[in-house]
Each structure stands twice: as structure tokens, then as C-alpha cells.
Amino acid sequence: MSPVQEEAATARAGHRQPTVVSWLRLARVYQKVQQRTQRHLRQFGLTTAQFDVLAQVGSAEGLSQQELARRLLVTKGNVCGLVDRMADAGLVVRRADPDDRRAHRLELTDQGRQLYAVAVPSQEALIAEIFGGLDRDEQRALQAMLRNVDHALDADA
Amino acid sequence: MSPVQEEAATARAGHRQPTVVSWLRLARVYQKVQQRTQRHLRQFGLTTAQFDVLAQVGSAEGLSQQELARRLLVTKGNVCGLVDRMADAGLVVRRADPDDRRAHRLELTDQGRQLYAVAVPSQEALIAEIFGGLDRDEQRALQAMLRNVDHALDADA
DNA sequence: TATTGTTATACTCTATAACTATA
């Protein structure tokens, strides 16, 4: 934010409930990181949603689409389309689950694993750069507050 | 998050850089609030993007589309389409800028102002509920940390 | 030349819901 925008934001913030200000700032940060991430991941030919799939499947191979949907907070229908596109791109495969003939288990292809090995550290380095201005205690405090809000969202669902 | 999911998330988090954990938690909270907001705003016939336009124009009538694009972190092309839809819905109007014949100034219609008067407080109440678990000091700390990250994003743009 | 706004393209993601096949 430019100094001018920063000042304007603060002025506007002055009239608002603290909770609303917290949310606006959080949303702003999210959107900016999202956009930066999007540009960053383009070098790997990935969208942010595809990166999330790659990261999840890569760190827990064999998970079901249902489980993936739960982790990504999207519907199973959306996951199906996402997996379709990534299978077309040769990054993931669906394997039949021997114990449940309805289910598929998701795995990365060799190509997917190679991309995982490069893209995930690269993306994490970007995040480290962006969030690196907060020291360890601040990270902990930030995470604790976000957990608090997360739980409030589950409580009065 | 269920206790099981919470535990799983914490276990996974243990292997990761603190910055990455912070980002994952932030993204998770954002997405959940976004989804909740989406459902909440449906009663007013608004998408979240349209609500953002309503809130911005309502609190700063006469702003240009360019300025609106800057505030919403989207392109002017996107704003054009958004404003189109909201003008079709009878919520905003484009007025010619007397000082700059290229520009438009955005205003709410009477109907838009009525909706603003109802939807904005309602949405703010929802946010207050979600973020209300944090006390005043925590809100301040959260906002300060988010500002820190926001500035980091501007620094190495 | 730079800026405001418009238009057009193409794609991804999303919500929603009906559908199948298994369990």
C-alpha cells in the first residue's frame, strides 16, 4: 500500500468496528498473496488451485477425492474437475481402491513428483519471504488468533 | 475444524516452516469466511464482489472506476463488468465527470442506498460474530501483523 | 504519450444438483 493509501485505509478504519478492520486487512493480505502466488506459479504451469492439489496429494499420496475435497474446502464435484485437468496434464493419476470399489486413490505421476519437488519449495520460499517480517512469537500469536477465528466459524456453522 | 482435523492439521504443521503454517491458516480462515459471507449475502441478492462494490461506492460516492479497481485489487476491465451488472440491477449509476470527460463517477441509486443501509450492517454483524473471540488487544496485534505482511508485499513487488 | 473506460476472449473456479455405482 502506498503511504497515501495506507493513510486513507487507516482513516476509514477509524470509523469501524475492530472486527471489521481485522477482516478487511486479512482479506486484503489474502488477495495480495493469492495474486502474487498466481504469478509465481505460472512458471510451473499451475494455477493456485492446482498447486493446492499437487501439495496435498504429494504429501499424502493415496488419499481419496472426498478427503481432498474436505481439505481444500471445496465440493467433490469441483475436485473431480480439478483432478481431471491435472490428470490430463499428466500430474496425477486415479488408482482403484482395492478395499472400496466406489473410491479412487490419488497419486502423483513421476512428472507430478518432479514438479512437486520443485514447485513446493519454491512456493514455500515465496511465502517465507512475504511472512518473514514476523518473528517466531508473532507467528505463533498469529496462528493462535487464526485458530480462534477458525473455531468460531465451526461453532456457529 | 473437528478435533480430528485439528489434530491432523497440527501434525502436518509440525513439519513446516512457521511462515507456511501462518499462510495456510490465514488462507483457511479467509476461505471459510468467504463462503459464509457468500451464503449470508444471498438474502440480499448480492455476490461478495458485488457487496464490495456496494460498500466502497456507498462509503465514498463519486469515486472513479479506476479508483474502485485500485481499492478492490482488480483490473479496470473487471470493474467495468462488475459495475455493468450492478447498474443492470439498478444499484449503481455512472455519472459523467464534469472535470474529465473520460471518467465516470460512481454513485448509488436510491435502491442501492437502501440496500447499503441494510446489507452493510448485517454483514458487519456477521463479521463481528466471527472475529468476536479476539479481544481488543488481540485485534490490534492481528491488524499490526497483517499490516506488516501487507507492506512486505508492496516492498518486493 | 498517458490515462479512463470499454469490449472481447478464454479459462479457471465455484455452487448446485442430479445421476451411477457401490457399500
Place this chain on the structure above:
DNA sequence: TATAGTTATAGAGTATAACAATA
């Protein structure tokens, strides 16, 4: 009956870029 996955629909949002009018 419930669950895993698929498919279809419809829409919104986005990036990107070319374009017109005006500054």
C-alpha cells in the same frame, strides 16, 4: 440409506489485451 465419484449447468471472477476517447 448413505457414500464415492461423475456429470451437467450456469454463473462469476480473472487475466490479458486491444480499442476508443480524452487528457
